[in-house]
Amino acid sequence: xxxxxxxxxxxxxxxxxxxxxxxxxxxxxxxxxxxxxxxxxxxxxxxxxxxxxxxxxxxxxxxxxxxxxxxxxxxxxxxxxxxxxxxxxxxxxxxxxxxxxxxxxxxxxxxxxxxxxxxxxxxxxxxxxxxxxxxxxxxx
Numbered sequence: 022x023x024x025x026x027x028x029x030x031x032x033x034x035x036x037x038x039x040x041x042x043x044x045x046x047x048x049x050x051x052x053x054x055x056x057x058x059x060x061x062x063x064x065x066x067x068x069x070x071x072x073x074x075x076x077x078x079x080x081x082x083x084x085x086x087x088x089x090x091x092x093x094x095x096x097x098x099x100x101x102x103x104x105x106x107x108x109x110x111x112x113x114x115x116x117x118x119x120x121x122x123x124x125x126x127x128x129x130x131x132x133x134x135x136x137x138x139x140x141x142x143x144x145x146x147x148x149x150x151x152x153x154x155x156x157x158x159x160x161x
Contacts, residue, residue, distance in 0.1 A: 023047055080113045086131060087112050092148040111143060 026044055029035040087109050099105050106114075116134040123130060135145055 023051075080117070083113050083116050083131070084109055090131075090147060091145050094146075108143060108145065112138060112145070115141075 023044075026035065026041060030037070030040060091108075094108060098107055112134060115137055116130060119134055119137065120127075120130050123133075125133065138145060
């Protein structure tokens, strides 16, 4: 580095007032060994990268079927409340409770869970169905 700056000053590319601040100190007190920057050598990875296995829980199947049947819903989740429980999580909790108390197969328990949540006041709307608006027609 010092040689480049010295040569640039000799050729007139760098003027005397423009020389770097460190130049005079470096000339007065040169290091014992010239600094050398060596780029670290990186070997290409020779090991075969292991794939991480997918982790599935029992509830994941219920959640997948819930979202397949009922979708995401029309309202966004309110995560500002610390005690917020999504409709899907309520469904999974109720499904687990009913599954532990009954001997029914999975699809029957799934249907019973929807009915039980309806009794609790949680309305679930199946995917692809539209809301039915009741119109009253008055006789004129």
